[in-house]
Structure formats: C-alpha cells, structure tokens
Amino acid sequence: MTNYPIYLDYNATTPCDPAVLEVMLPFFNTHFGNAASKSHAFGWYAEEAVHFAREQVASLIGADPLEIIFTSGATESVNLAIRGYAESNTLRGRHIITVTTEHKAVLEVCEYLATEGYEISVLPVDSHGMISVEQLESALRPDTLLVAAMYANNETGVIFPIGEIGALLKSRGIAFFTDATQAVGKIPLDVQADGIDMMAFSAHKLYGPKGVGCLYVRKKNPRIELSPLQYGGGHERKMRSGTLNVPGIVGMGKAAEICSQLMAAESLRLSALRNKLEEMLLQYPFVKSNVVVDKRLNHVANLRFECRDGDQLLKKVSKHIALSSGSACSSVSVSPSHVLSAMGLTEQQAISSIRFSLGRFTTPDELDETLRYFSEVLGD
C-alpha cells in the first residue's frame, strides 16, 4: 500500500532511519551527560559515545577520527571551512576560487569575504552543469588561497572530478574545500585519495537527525588551521566551541555506519528506479532531461516539462507527491534555480523543471504510483 504524499525529495532532507533514532534516544535522558565533563561517569559515557561516533563518521570518508569536527550542519561547516581558512591564512593570499553552481552557503560566505577584501573568482559550468579542470587551472594565481568546489550538486546530481581537482591543487600547494553534503553516504569517497583538505556534510541528508553535521579538517600533509567562528570552551580542537550535541552526534555516527553497509546495494536499487522514472517520463515529447552526463548521483533526476503550464506542474502534483524545483534552502525565493540558469536554461525552462530525488524508503510501488499520477496530470 502506498502512503500519501509520496516523498521524492530526499535531497532536501531524509527521514531519520529507525535504527538511528533507537541509538539516539537513551542520550536524551539516561545518558544525558556533557561530553566535556571530565570528572564523573556521566561525562565519560557521553565522551565515549562521541568518540565512537567520530570513528564511525571517519571510517565512511577515509579520515582519521581526530580530523572530524562536529557542527550543527553543513551550512555551519561550509562557513567554518571557508571563512575560518581565509581568516587564518591571509598571509598566503586573498584569492578564492569557487563555482557558480555551488550551494548558497558557499556562494554567500564568499560574497561576505569579498566585502572583507578577498578576491573571489566564480567559475562557470557548461550546459551539462560540469566544471572544466583546465579552466580551473588557468584561474589559479600565486595568491590563490583556497578552491571551493562541491562534490555533487544538490539540484542536478552532477558529480565533479574531485580527485582530479584535488591532485591539481596538491601539486600547487593550494587548499581544497569541498561541500560533499549530497555525496557522503551515497557514493564511495575517500578524502585521502581525493586530495581533499576540508569537507562539509550533514547528518540529515544521510538518514540521521537534523541539527548536526561535520567538517573534515586535514591534520597532516598539510595540517589545516582554521580560525573559529565562535569562541568559548575550546571544543573540537578549538575550532568549534559549544557543548556537543551528543544525541545528534551518536545518531550521525550510526547513520554513517548504516550508509557504508547499504551504499552499494542502495545505489544499484535506486539507479534502477530512477532510470525507470526517467525512461517513462522522457517518452513524452515535451519532457527533457536537464542532466545528460554519466557522472551523476544515481538517485536524482532533473526533468524539464516544456508543455503548457509546465511551470504549474509542481504545484499541481504537490498534494500527492513531494517534489522540488531545486534547493529547499532557497525555496523562500521564487526566482528560478541559479544552478539551472548557470547551465544556460531560460527562466521559463528553469521554472518548468522538477527535481526528483529518491531514497532508502522509496518503493517500486511508490514509483509506479508517481508515474501513474503524472500520466493523469499530463493528460495521457
């Protein structure tokens, strides 16, 4: 039986996996200790649990547990990485490179830094949403401090050649930050192999709770230094002061562990469902895919409905199916997606586009029901 509305907006957020919730619950009452309390068993228990979660998260991304800094989510991690690195390394230069299709968290912290005297270069993407590594290379300057390029795009699922970018920047001694919020837990990735120095991600995109995230910060080759955004008790290697969200962190650890166990099978299962969805909808002559590259997330489709009232479609289906026109984080604004616009879509094409993002609890029945409902609305 299908439950309504059908949820196909997993890139906006994911439900907490029941196994994650289960491990979190005792940390709200029974094990409520402050992980920084060193003088009693309540604190020791909480600290031990945080340590275990740090190991679980680190193992998902090929990091050392000490390189994991817990935050409140990816937005905070992005801000800490870019602003924290820029402010603590001004002597190295003031030039930062990013990409036009980044999440607003990245673009806006760069805009802020521009007001503080940093120079920001924003690289374009091609019509497939892809960056050119050659173009990045020619944008590098002797005073380039940092490059911020996302792992996988939240609206299109396009995966950037992160390993290639990492290798290039390593050879030039330039720091590399990647926003991997949509990639971690979905595709195998390894911060060492990819040459990443800092990486942001969030628990609520990988079946963990909201309000907790992580910043990977490389400890050696090279050791990355960040200025904190906030001052206080010196938690998280002095980079992120504030009492740790122990239940959230425990949940994020469990969520990371489950993702690494399920990743391979889920990726295959979801690509079959996503491909079916695309094949069926693309049979309509007025439906086009906005993404045609091979390197993209298996659970995401971004389709354009060039029919009459295509721009009203999302509203029409929303009672039955939870979908999105782009990033939930910018859904307060009615402007067309900056990602699709950067790929060369017109305003009308961008607002007639819908992002489908499938996930762990998407069933074949739900997918069939979605297709049935679309055929009804599209007037089959």
Ligand SMILES: Cc1ncc(COP(=O)(O)O)c(C=O)c1O
């Ligand atoms: C690519 C990307 N970066 C950052 C964020 C912000 O994440 P959070 O909600 O954890 O602050 C999102 C959320 O949609 C995202 O998709």
